Amino acid sequence: MDVTEIRKDFPILKREVNGKPLVYLDNAATSQTPQQVIDVIVDYYQNYNANIHRGVHALSQEATDKYEVARQKIQKHFNAKNSYEIIFTSGTTHSINIVANGFTTLLEKGDEILVSAMEHHSNIVPWQMLAERTGAVLKVIPMNLAGELLMDVYDELLSNKTKLVFCNHISNALGTINPIKEIIDKAHAVGAAVLIDGAQAAPHIKADVQKLDVDFYTVSAHKMCGPTGEGMLYGKEEWLNKLPPYQGGGEMIAEVTFEKTTYADLPHKFEAGTPNICGGIAFGAALDYMNAIGFEAIAAYEHELLEYATQELLKIEGLKIYGTAKNKTSVISFNIEGLHPYDIGSILDKLGVAVRTGHHCAQPIMDFYKIPGTVRASFSFYNTMDEVDVLVKAVLRAKGMLE
Numbered sequence: 001m002d003v004t005e006i007r008k009d010f011p012i013l014k015r016e017v018n019g020k021p022l023v024y025l026d027n028a029a030t031s032q033t034p035q036q037v038i039d040v041i042v043d044y045y046q047n048y049n050a051n052i053h054r055g056v057h058a059l060s061q062e063a064t065d066k067y068e069v070a071r072q073k074i075q076k077h078f079n080a081k082n083s084y085e086i087i088f089t090s091g092t093t094h095s096i097n098i099v100a101n102g103f104t105t106l107l108e109k110g111d112e113i114l115v116s117a118m119e120h121h122s123n124i125v126p127w128q129m130l131a132e133r134t135g136a137v138l139k140v141i142p143m144n145l146a147g148e149l150l151m152d153v154y155d156e157l158l159s160n161k162t163k164l165v166f167c168n169h170i171s172n173a174l175g176t177i178n179p180i181k182e183i184i185d186k187a188h189a190v191g192a193a194v195l196i197d198g199a200q201a202a203p204h205i206k207a208d209v210q211k212l213d214v215d216f217y218t219v220s221a222h223k224m225c226g227p228t229g230e231g232m233l234y235g236k237e238e239w240l241n242k243l244p245p246y247q248g249g250g251e252m253i254a255e256v257t258f259e260k261t262t263y264a265d266l267p268h269k270f271e272a273g274t275p276n277i278c279g280g281i282a283f284g285a286a287l288d289y290m291n292a293i294g295f296e297a298i299a300a301y302e303h304e305l306l307e308y309a310t311q312e313l314l315k316i317e318g319l320k321i322y323g324t325a326k327n328k329t330s331v332i333s334f335n336i337e338g339l340h341p342y343d344i345g346s347i348l349d350k351l352g353v354a355v356r357t358g359h360h361c362a363q364p365i366m367d368f369y370k371i372p373g374t375v376r377a378s379f380s381f382y383n384t385m386d387e388v389d390v391l392v393k394a395v396l397r398a399k400g401m402l403e
């Protein structure tokens with residue numbers, strides 16, 4: 001993998017911030033966009049911007065074809081059996097809400113929902129709302145200090161009352177790669193459905209939804225070189241057929257009268273209204289871009305970045321890393337004894353280094369460690385070892401200024 005060449009694809013990486021070269025280490029929040037994807041976005045608005053599925057004119061048909069080709073690219077990438085099992089959404093949050101809403105009619109009082117202790121708020125709140133609507137009980141699969149799920153407790157929590165299990169593939173706050181195949185198989189053994197939040201995994205790992213036998217898998221395009229406001233929900237055909245639509249409107253109907261409406265077939269049943277057409281097409285282009293580099297090469301290189309950054313950061317006195325799971329991706333959450341993460345992040349910004357500070361939309365994890373938040377540096381395949389050195393120097397500088 002030629003990182004120097006790859007970096008040339010990302011115009012934003014050439015810019016300066018506060019008079020310093022940008023070192024972008026907030027990839028877990030959103031990734032940067034290569035020129036190849038930007039070109040696809042510009043091409044759409046310059047040449048064939050039109051509403052899809054309904055038009056007989058050439059532009060509408062061109063846009064429809066490209067949108068449906070993008071759906072097929074996503075299907076192929078995640079190895080879904082059918083393209084209609086791929087629902088275009090505005091992102092992971094939207095995808096999860098479709099499923100949580102759909103289960104309202106399928107759960108009864110006293111049914112149990114299991115959720116991991118290391119979830120993003122978007123994989124907690126919709127289930128809490130579902131539990132409130134249905135009288136189902138939300139139970140938490142705990143984790144240890146390294147940020148690994150306690151699988152023996154998971155075994156104990158599973159029962160014939162368990163109807164749903166929700167877990168992220170990779171934790172955004174800790175980087176832990178969860179044993180999702182085991183989680184899925186064990187849930188299926190008691191007849192529960194499983195939703196895996198793949199928002200953080202999709203930029204690093206090519207998930208095979210058929211091999212995983214997962215019921216639902218969710219992704220946000222903006223974390224994998226695509227645009228914001230775009231993502232997908234994969235659902236097994238039988239589940240998507242069972243769930244009622246999330247929103248009513250145009251595109252999702254078969255027939256409408258004032259007495260009764262019948263719904264369109266999959267995937268349109270879940271795609272009410274004009275979608276983010278350009279976003280869907282650009283999502284397909286982002287997958288093309290990443291696949292051309294290759295996910296194995298990406299994972300191997302990011303692992304080197306993780307190892308080097310971990311080793312160098314740990315040389316700093318008083319620095320503690322949260323999330324030390326054996327199986328983790330290129331996310332480092334840390335604090336320095338006596339210093340507030342926000343203050344460190346603000347100084348890093350002045351030095352051109354973009355990191356995230358705070359609770360990372362995962363407050364229960366921060367409560368678990370009894371901290372207000374962390375500084376999170378998250379690395380992508382276009383980051384370099386030199387940038388790790390800049391980060392470490394910047395953290396040392398911040399430490400010197402704040403102590």
Ligand code: PMP
Nearest residue numbers: 091092093120122172199200220
């Ligand atoms: N789940 C995880 C693990 C995430 O990291 C994020 C984004 N930070 C989300 C869900 C929500 O994604 P989005 O805001 O794109 O809907």
